[in-house]
Amino acid sequence: MMEAAVASARPAERASGQPVEARTRCPCCGSGATRVLWRADGIPVHSCVLLDTAEAARDFPRRDLELAICESCGFGFNRIFDEAAISYSPRFEESQHFSGTFNSFARSLARQIAQNCAVAGKRVVEIGCGKGEFLIELCEVGNATGVGIDPGYRADAGRLPPNGRVQFIVDRFGPGHGSLAADVVLCRHTLEHIADVAGFLRDIREMTGLGENAWVVFETPDFKRVLREGAFWDIYYEHCSYFSAGVHARLFRQQRFEVSDLELAYDGQYIVQYARPAPAPTGERLPLERDLDELARLAERFPDHTRALVERWSRFAADARRGGRRLVLWGGGSKAVSFLTTLRLSDQVAAVVDVNPYKQGRFTPGTGHRVIAPRELPTLRPDIVLVMNRIYVPEVRRELQRLRLEPEVMAV
Numbered sequence: 001m002m003e004a005a006v007a008s009a010r011p012a013e014r015a016s017g018q019p020v021e022a023r024t025r026c027p028c029c030g031s032g033a034t035r036v037l038w039r040a041d042g043i044p045v046h047s048c049v050l051l052d053t054a055e056a057a058r059d060f061p062r063r064d065l066e067l068a069i070c071e072s073c074g075f076g077f078n079r080i081f082d083e084a085a086i087s088y089s090p091r092f093e094e095s096q097h098f099s100g101t102f103n104s105f106a107r108s109l110a111r112q113i114a115q116n117c118a119v120a121g122k123r124v125v126e127i128g129c130g131k132g133e134f135l136i137e138l139c140e141v142g143n144a145t146g147v148g149i150d151p152g153y154r155a156d157a158g159r160l161p162p163n164g165r166v167q168f169i170v171d172r173f174g175p176g177h178g179s180l181a182a183d184v185v186l187c188r189h190t191l192e193h194i195a196d197v198a199g200f201l202r203d204i205r206e207m208t209g210l211g212e213n214a215w216v217v218f219e220t221p222d223f224k225r226v227l228r229e230g231a232f233w234d235i236y237y238e239h240c241s242y243f244s245a246g247v248h249a250r251l252f253r254q255q256r257f258e259v260s261d262l263e264l265a266y267d268g269q270y271i272v273q274y275a276r277p278a279p280a281p282t283g284e285r286l287p288l289e290r291d292l293d294e295l296a297r298l299a300e301r302f303p304d305h306t307r308a309l310v311e312r313w314s315r316f317a318a319d320a321r322r323g324g325r326r327l328v329l330w331g332g333g334s335k336a337v338s339f340l341t342t343l344r345l346s347d348q349v350a351a352v353v354d355v356n357p358y359k360q361g362r363f364t365p366g367t368g369h370r371v372i373a374p375r376e377l378p379t380l381r382p383d384i385v386l387v388m389n390r391i392y393v394p395e396v397r398r399e400l401q402r403l404r405l406e407p408e409v410m411a412v
């Protein structure tokens with residue numbers, strides 16, 4: 001059995017003072033057997049929006065989070081998620097495409113999808129396409145055409161090469177897009193932002209233009225890794241839904257898809273799943289789907305393990321400051337925002353480094369840390385660089401070497 005952990009007696013409050021009613025039923029399978037694993041109070045409602053001043057960043061709207069897990073299907077969700085607090089807009093800057101490590105992963109995934117789904121001459125609809133980098137890459141490499149849908153799409157001058165293959169719709173995907181004809185539906189790093197995951201899948205399944213030979217390809221962060229590592233920095237407000245490979249496949253099967261391939265990619269951090277529409281719900285048949293016992297074990301260990309990690313990193317940051325050692329974080333995305341706000345860090349961290357020029361010079365929501373370019377590091381002379389995703393460590397080391405800096409490099 002999983003331990004009921006940090007359940008709080010105090011109801012979460014909206015800015016209006018109205019409590020958010022906790023969802024006690026699993027939004028994925030409808031089971032009432034859910035329990036709270038983790039709680040984060042007063043965290044910024046967005047972590048991909050960067051602010052123009054430190055003051056605006058510290059005044060950013062906040063809400064509470066209660067991570068619950070369903071004992072029936074293993075789904076994780078923020079049971080007091082307030083959808084009204086969230087609004088995705090072109091102010092968003094989520095792109096990871098300024099990192100060489102990420103780009104080489106994206107390129108090889110684009111080639112893999114192009115081949116597996118034989119996209120040549122076909123139309124790819126990407127739901128949650130962000131700034132469109134991946135869709136353009138896929139359509140170029142696979143000789144396909146594309147439609148990208150995202151409320152945060154923004155065409156920055158000079159950001160992407162001109163192309164005639166891909167169009168963009170600045171909107172949130174919903175039933176209104178049901179008539180889009182798609183040979184391939186692609187959805188990367190979006191499902192974890194959706195509260196009504198079953199409804200979202202139904203909207204895709206019911207797209208009238210989705211033929212029986214269509215492919216549906218999803219990429220979603222792996223919850224099992226978050227549980228295993230006690231990765232509290234991967235739990236934040238925008239992520240209201242958490243999937244293991246098994247949870248992911250179970251949801252698709254229940255919503256009339258045949259899941260044909262399921263794998264973990266990017267150092268085991270992301271689930272990549274290929275599925276096709278089916279006439280009726282389908283049954284489990286892939287090895288990665290059988291993960292309920294493991295999820296239960298990981299969930300049981302998670303609260304104590306993660307609390308100990310929070311204490312360890314708090315102590316680490318306090319010791320660094322006491323010892324006069326300058327600490328910077330590398331990676332100005334959601335992980336850094338969650339790390340900073342969960343640990344309530346302020347001047348223990350001198351700055352946050354990010355290679356994305358659209359983030360530089362701006363401030364992290366919640367704590368108001370400045371995001372700087374790597375080229376500013378020689379002036380700052382950090383003693384410790386804490387990398388927010390271990391996969392970037394080799395890239396960060398190379399960059400530091402190029403800048404002739406030799407700080408201690410660590411990863412969360």
Ligand SMILES: [Zn+2]
Nearest residue numbers: 026029070073
């Ligand atoms: Zn469930």
